[in-house]
Amino acid sequence: MINSSLKQLSTALAAKQVSSVELTQAYLDRIDALNPHINAYITLDPAKSLAQAQAADAKIAAGEAQPLTGIPLAQKDIFCANGWRTTCGSKMLETFIAPYDAHVISQFDAVGAVNLGKTNMDEFAMGSSNETSYFGGVKNPWDTTRVPGGSSGGSAAAVAARLCAAATGTDTGGSIRQPASLCGFTGLKPTYGLVSRFGMIAFASSLDQAGPMAKSAEDCAMMLNVMAGFDSRDSTSVQREKEDYTRGLAAMQADKPLQGLRIGLPKEYFADGLNAEVAKVIETAIAQYQALGAQIVEISLPNNNLSIPVYYVLAPAEASSNLSRYDGVRYGHRAADYTDLLDMYMKSRAEGFGAEVKRRILIGTYVLSAGYYDAYYLKAQQIRRLIAQDFTEAFKHCDVIMGPAAPSTAFKVGEKTNDPVAMYLEDLYTIAVNLAGLPGMSIPAGFVHTTEGKALPVGLQIIGNYFDEARMLNVGHAYQQVTDWHTRMPEGI
Ligand code: GLN
Numbered sequence: 001m002i003n004s005s006l007k008q009l010s011t012a013l014a015a016k017q018v019s020s021v022e023l024t025q026a027y028l029d030r031i032d033a034l035n036p037h038i039n040a041y042i043t044l045d046p047a048k049s050l051a052q053a054q055a056a057d058a059k060i061a062a063g064e065a066q067p068l069t070g071i072p073l074a075q076k077d078i079f080c081a082n083g084w085r086t087t088c089g090s091k092m093l094e095t096f097i098a099p100y101d102a103h104v105i106s107q108f109d110a111v112g113a114v115n116l117g118k119t120n121m122d123e124f125a126m127g128s129s130n131e132t133s134y135f136g137g138v139k140n141p142w143d144t145t146r147v148p149g150g151s152s153g154g155s156a157a158a159v160a161a162r163l164c165a166a167a168t169g170t171d172t173g174g175s176i177r178q179p180a181s182l183c184g185f186t187g188l189k190p191t192y193g194l195v196s197r198f199g200m201i202a203f204a205s206s207l208d209q210a211g212p213m214a215k216s217a218e219d220c221a222m223m224l225n226v227m228a229g230f231d232s233r234d235s236t237s238v239q240r241e242k243e244d245y246t247r248g249l250a251a252m253q254a255d256k257p258l259q260g261l262r263i264g265l266p267k268e269y270f271a272d273g274l275n276a277e278v279a280k281v282i283e284t285a286i287a288q289y290q291a292l293g294a295q296i297v298e299i300s301l302p303n304n305n306l307s308i309p310v311y312y313v314l315a316p317a318e319a320s321s322n323l324s325r326y327d328g329v330r331y332g333h334r335a336a337d338y339t340d341l342l343d344m345y346m347k348s349r350a351e352g353f354g355a356e357v358k359r360r361i362l363i364g365t366y367v368l369s370a371g372y373y374d375a376y377y378l379k380a381q382q383i384r385r386l387i388a389q390d391f392t393e394a395f396k397h398c399d400v401i402m403g404p405a406a407p408s409t410a411f412k413v414g415e416k417t418n419d420p421v422a423m424y425l426e427d428l429y430t431i432a433v434n435l436a437g438l439p440g441m442s443i444p445a446g447f448v449h450t451t452e453g454k455a456l457p458v459g460l461q462i463i464g465n466y467f468d469e470a471r472m473l474n475v476g477h478a479y480q481q482v483t484d485w486h487t488r489m490p491e492g493i
Pocket of ligand 1: 125126127128150151170171172173174175176203315424427
């Protein structure tokens, strides 16, 4: 059961082979046994989850089931969920109980999915290893001496260890795709504006986007069907007709189902910085795509090397503004002892935020200050435009772009904690996609074996044109019809 697809679970629930209460309880038992070793969940509330499961069972009995009714999902702790503690991985929100639902949460509620719990994450989604979480690091289920990636590390480990049927994540610079690569599952960051950010705690608003983290492209498509859609409460939510992202997935019997598909390979992605063994896995996957009928085109993204410096001006700038709301006055941590208002602000923020968050607030405040704004912030915005134009040019010659999702496999806990720049390089292949607002996904493409005999997953990244998620999911699905990387589970789990 734990390795079943969402479709299989949905069929089993409809056929009454299992009830949502039984399924939810089975996951809760598994979480009880394994979470102490992995630390994927920050908050569990079995009574709430089981009540939702009961309601789902009633819905199923009444013949009102939808595809995800009764299915237990893990929610990244960045989404406000009414009545649930919502921490964003920070001491600042350690005791914050959300008084309303994020759009993503209410969409899943509306179809009767079950919220299994809130997953661990880097503090305010800042990080690539989940080590900046106030609630402690998350262990990679493939090798517990290694990180799961970040910032959606808890959701990533929960999906990999089968501690949920699927999960949500958010991706500002790579936080769905990089952990998907390091933990061996399928994760999709949609086009900016496709999924409402309402109730999703803000990090860098012009980059943040929520998406599904699941076992397969098909599961991601089913999740995206629920998550995507216009929401007037998010001013950047795009008004467009609802799509069925599962359309086209079933009809893939042809011998060469991807005949005519043009895959762009950016030469900049296969250069310095890419681990040689990861490169081999990616090349094998591309060859498989050729066998499926796709055609390879070499493309160039000449400004890709500027994406990390640009991101580390713009994301901190937006974060410094977004995080100014945590002042100890209205909600969040307030220092116990202070002399006056200013002292209260300073102590509350000094105590409530961790080191990485403070670093970003300092950088962001600096690049936005008078005298530096033009030199840093404005310049970065101009380069952001050039980076987006690189993609527009590339998509004249190809339908999707492929490459690695991360430069290496999962690294050891503590290996990069004292070297922020090494940590920032984790997102070398993902950040430009956020800067351009494009959709990107990572699918499992193979393994690299460590000297200790551990198998570490490698993700293939598929980047699509704006709102081309349906095609990307088809491209991922076609590969998953002829390979079984996405069905592999970590040993001993
Ligand atoms: N690793 C990047 C950062 O630390 C991206 C994080 C994210 O996508 N939320 O900012």
